[in-house]
Amino acid sequence: MTPEELIKKVRKIEIKTKALSHQIFAGEYHSAFKGRGMAFSEVREYQYGDDVRSMDWNVTARMNTPYVKVFEEERELTVVLMVDISRSGLFGTVGKTKREQIAEIAATLAFSAILNNDKVGCVLFSDKVEKFIPPAKGRTHFLHIIREILEYEPKSDGTDIAGALRFLAGAIKKKCTAFVLSDMLDVNEDATPRYEEALKVAAGRHDISVIRVTDPREKTIPDMGLVHVKDAESGSARWINTGSRKVRSAYSQWFQTATDSADRLFLRYRVDHVDIGTADDYVRPLMTLFHRR
Numbered sequence: 001m002t003p004e005e006l007i008k009k010v011r012k013i014e015i016k017t018k019a020l021s022h023q024i025f026a027g028e029y030h031s032a033f034k035g036r037g038m039a040f041s042e043v044r045e046y047q048y049g050d051d052v053r054s055m056d057w058n059v060t061a062r063m064n065t066p067y068v069k070v071f072e073e074e075r076e077l078t079v080v081l082m083v084d085i086s087r088s089g090l091f092g093t094v095g096k097t098k099r100e101q102i103a104e105i106a107a108t109l110a111f112s113a114i115l116n117n118d119k120v121g122c123v124l125f126s127d128k129v130e131k132f133i134p135p136a137k138g139r140t141h142f143l144h145i146i147r148e149i150l151e152y153e154p155k156s157d158g159t160d161i162a163g164a165l166r167f168l169a170g171a172i173k174k175k176c177t178a179f180v181l182s183d184m185l186d187v188n189e190d191a192t193p194r195y196e197e198a199l200k201v202a203a204g205r206h207d208i209s210v211i212r213v214t215d216p217r218e219k220t221i222p223d224m225g226l227v228h229v230k231d232a233e234s235g236s237a238r239w240i241n242t243g244s245r246k247v248r249s250a251y252s253q254w255f256q257t258a259t260d261s262a263d264r265l266f267l268r269y270r271v272d273h274v275d276i277g278t279a280d281d282y283v284r285p286l287m288t289l290f291h292r293r
Helices: 003-033 057-063 098-115 139-151 161-171 196-205 245-268 283-292
Strands: 038-045 067-073 078-084 119-125 129-136 177-182 207-214 226-230 237-241 272-277
Touching (some): 003 139, 057 067, 098 177, 098 207, 129 139, 129 161, 245 272, 272 283
Parallel strands (some): 078 177
Antiparallel strands (some): 119 129
């Protein structure tokens, strides 16, 4: 991608996501993610009906009259976008690659956060953390994040979601709202997730949501006869007889097992998640995610 093409693409995404964030998501985002914590505001004299658990006994003793602590909803959040930039993200058969769809979704979330005066950070990961952009505010910072998501060339090809989650737990000490944007296809030989323990720890410290982005062609294999296929991440290649119903069925079953195993994991650790395809309009799924909270 040339610098001119990149600027044009970033500008196009900014215009689209800015409109969506202003018109649709700002209120939904605020309702879904604000007010999840309380911050100390002031001390005032006790009034009839105040909760005695809010009494400030030190001030009460000093002033010789009852005083209570007043708390307000925390208005500023730290949002971290955890973006999978492994080679599998370059796959796409219906107009967009997974990485392009992820970039638009990430931009929409980032702009919604900025409209609410929140800080936004980003973790770009493959089978290692490739780049960390610390949380900050402002349009310039927002554009920097989107450029990196679109342009960054990973040094590794694979996927290690567990490593990214462990990095989050170490890099962000204060509780944050984190969105994992990935196909989540980081699995063992039996199609079970490799990131269970890391997700359990991260979900205990932070507010985690998963946005799983896949391409329709990943779910099933069409009958195209004998086909030479190559894994974008491992580099391994082989011939597959897609004309075999048994082969197609086995693959579909593997993909469904991987999806179901991840779903059970999200449910177990109370991680909100939503599925978005490369051909999908992501507005409705994101609204569903926000309303679910």
